[in-house]
Amino acid sequence: MTRIAMIGGGPKCLFALLELNDALTSIQETPVRVDVYDPYPPGAGRVWNTGQPRELRLNVNSRIIDASSTLCLQSFDQWRAVSGENAGGEDTYPARALVGEYLREQFERLVEDGCLNLAHRPSVVTGIVRQGAQWEVFSEQGSELYDEVVLATGHGLAGYRSEGMLGGALSATQLTVEREADAMGKVPPGSKVLIRGAALTAYDVVLALTEGRGGRWEQVTRNGLAAVRYLPGGQEPARITMTSRSNIPMSPKPQRIPGPLREVLDDFRTRIRRWGAANAAPSGKATDRPEADLDALWQMLLACALRCARHSGIRASATELCNTVLAGQSQAFSAINSPAEKLRASLRANRRVDPATHEWIWSIVWSGLYAQLVQALSRIQWRTGDRERFNRLAANLERMAFGPPEPTALKLLALFDAGILQQEPSADAVTAEAIVIDAVTAPVGVLSGPAPEGRPAHSLFGSLLANQEIQIRRAERGLLTDTDGTCLNARGERSESLAALGRPTEDPTLGHDTLNRTLHPEYRAWAQRIATKITSASQKVAP
Incomplete structure (x- = not known):
C-alpha cells in the first residue's frame, strides 16, 4: 500500500488526483491511500469554498475551468449548463461559490467512484520530517507516516497575516471568502473604511460592503455606452478608500482581441x-x-x-x-x-x-x-x-x-461616481477614525519576500529549509522543483517522494494564480510517476 499525503485540498490537489485516478483505472484494487489535509472541503478548498457570498465572481472567463476526467466528462461550463445555472450561456463571470460547487462535486465523485482510497483530514499540517524512506506528517490530529508527500498549499496555510498588517486591522478574507458575521459587524453602516490594497482582493471587499449589503446596480446608458448606476441599500459604509503605493488602478481585461x-x-x-x-x-x-x-x-x-x-x-x-x-x-x-x-x-x-x-x-x-x-x-x-x-x-x-473583467470595472466606476469609493496613495492615507481592512494577499511561494531576506511564511517550510530538503534560489520566493513537481534539495538533487504543485513553486515557475489546468504540466507528470511506481509494484507481486 502506497500512502500519499496531500497538504492542501484545493484545485491543484484535485487536478493531480484526477490525473492519478485516470492513470490507475486498469489496476484492480488499487493499493493507494491518499489523505488530503485541509480545514476546508477538498476540491474547492478555502479560496473556492461554496459558502462565500454570491457577489464574489470570477475574474476570468469561465471557459478555462475544466476538472473533467473519466469520472465526469463535463467542463465547468458544460456542468452548469446541464444543471440549469447558465441556460442562456451569457454569464461569463459566474459566482465563485458556483465554481466551488463544481470542484467539490468532482472531488466527491473521486471519493465515491474513483479507484483511489481517499480520506479528508480537516486539519492543518504543522510539520514534515523525513524518516528514512518515508515522511512523518504532523498535524493537529497527531502524526502519521507517508511514502509520498505533495505540498499544494495554495494561498497560504491557516493563520496567514500579511507583512505590515496594522494591528487591529480586519483581514479581507473575513469579509469575503470566509464571510465571518462578527467581522462584518465591525464595519457598521455609514462608517469610513480604509482598505490596504487596491487590486482584485480589495475589489472583493468593496463589493462585499456594497452589493453584499443590499446595494443594487441599474443598467444605464452614458454617452451612448452601456454603464451601471449604484443604488444604495442603506447598509454600506459612507466612504471606502482603497490605497496602494503606485495609486495606479488595474486595467480592465480587454473584451476581445482583433x-x-x-x-x-x-x-x-x-x-x-x-x-x-x-x-x-x-x-x-x-x-x-x-x-x-x-x-x-x-x-x-x-x-x-x-x-x-x-x-x-x-x-x-x-x-x-x-x-x-x-x-x-x-x-x-x-x-x-x-x-x-x-x-x-x-x-x-x-x-x-x-x-x-x-x-x-x-x-x-x-x-x-x-x-x-x-x-x-x-x-x-x-x-x-x-x-x-x-x-x-x-x-x-x-x-x-490581468485586472478585473469589464462588469466588475463598471461597478467600481459606478461607486466612484456615487462618491462612495475613492483611491489614494498609501503614503497619503489617513487611518484616523477609519476601519482598516487588509486586502494584501499571501505572497506567492513560501517566503514573506525574495530569498535570502524573506522569511518562511510557515514553520512547515521553515523546517524543510532547515533540513535542506527544499531549495529556494536567490531573489525567488518559491520552491525549485523538477518537471514532475519533485522538490530539489539544497544540493540541487531530487528530494525523492517530496513534491510541490502550484503556488508554493511560484517564481521558478510562473502563473499559478489560475484555474487553467492546461497551463502547468507538473501535476500530470507527478501522477504519471506515481502511477508507474504503483503499476510496477503491482506487477511484481502478481501471481
Whole structure:
C-alpha cells in the first residue's frame, strides 16, 4: 500500500488526483491511500469554498475551468449548463461559490467512484520530517507516516497575516471568502473604511460592503455606452478608500482581441517557444542550468507590442512602449490624476470608443503570450539582477493585463461616481477614525519576500529549509522543483517522494494564480510517476 499525503485540498490537489485516478483505472484494487489535509472541503478548498457570498465572481472567463476526467466528462461550463445555472450561456463571470460547487462535486465523485482510497483530514499540517524512506506528517490530529508527500498549499496555510498588517486591522478574507458575521459587524453602516490594497482582493471587499449589503446596480446608458448606476441599500459604509503605493488602478481585461492582432500573437508565440527551447536547462539538476538571455526575450516582447500598435493604428515608439512598462503607465495615463478617470479611460479604450492606449497594447501582448512565457521561463537560470528586474516589470504588466473583467470595472466606476469609493496613495492615507481592512494577499511561494531576506511564511517550510530538503534560489520566493513537481534539495538533487504543485513553486515557475489546468504540466507528470511506481509494484507481486 502506497500512502500519499496531500497538504492542501484545493484545485491543484484535485487536478493531480484526477490525473492519478485516470492513470490507475486498469489496476484492480488499487493499493493507494491518499489523505488530503485541509480545514476546508477538498476540491474547492478555502479560496473556492461554496459558502462565500454570491457577489464574489470570477475574474476570468469561465471557459478555462475544466476538472473533467473519466469520472465526469463535463467542463465547468458544460456542468452548469446541464444543471440549469447558465441556460442562456451569457454569464461569463459566474459566482465563485458556483465554481466551488463544481470542484467539490468532482472531488466527491473521486471519493465515491474513483479507484483511489481517499480520506479528508480537516486539519492543518504543522510539520514534515523525513524518516528514512518515508515522511512523518504532523498535524493537529497527531502524526502519521507517508511514502509520498505533495505540498499544494495554495494561498497560504491557516493563520496567514500579511507583512505590515496594522494591528487591529480586519483581514479581507473575513469579509469575503470566509464571510465571518462578527467581522462584518465591525464595519457598521455609514462608517469610513480604509482598505490596504487596491487590486482584485480589495475589489472583493468593496463589493462585499456594497452589493453584499443590499446595494443594487441599474443598467444605464452614458454617452451612448452601456454603464451601471449604484443604488444604495442603506447598509454600506459612507466612504471606502482603497490605497496602494503606485495609486495606479488595474486595467480592465480587454473584451476581445482583433483578428489582425491574433495573427501577430501567433507569430510571436512560435518565437517564444524557440527562445524557451534555446534557454532550457539540459537536465533537472539546478547547477546544470545555463543563464538565460532575458534581453533577447524583452526585445521580442517589444517587437510584438510595436507590431500590435501598428496594426491598431497607434503611434508608439519603442522608447514610449518601454517607458510604459518601466513606469507602470504611459505618459498619457500619468497625466490623468484621478484613478477613477484612469479606469474610465481604460474602459473606453477597451471598447474602442477612444484610440487604444499603450496599456491596452501591452495587455494584449502579455495576456496573449502568457502561456508560452510560462513554459519558456520555467526553471531558467537567471543572470544577476535579471530576476529582480523581471519581477518589477512583470508586476506592471500584470496590472495592465490581468485586472478585473469589464462588469466588475463598471461597478467600481459606478461607486466612484456615487462618491462612495475613492483611491489614494498609501503614503497619503489617513487611518484616523477609519476601519482598516487588509486586502494584501499571501505572497506567492513560501517566503514573506525574495530569498535570502524573506522569511518562511510557515514553520512547515521553515523546517524543510532547515533540513535542506527544499531549495529556494536567490531573489525567488518559491520552491525549485523538477518537471514532475519533485522538490530539489539544497544540493540541487531530487528530494525523492517530496513534491510541490502550484503556488508554493511560484517564481521558478510562473502563473499559478489560475484555474487553467492546461497551463502547468507538473501535476500530470507527478501522477504519471506515481502511477508507474504503483503499476510496477503491482506487477511484481502478481501471481
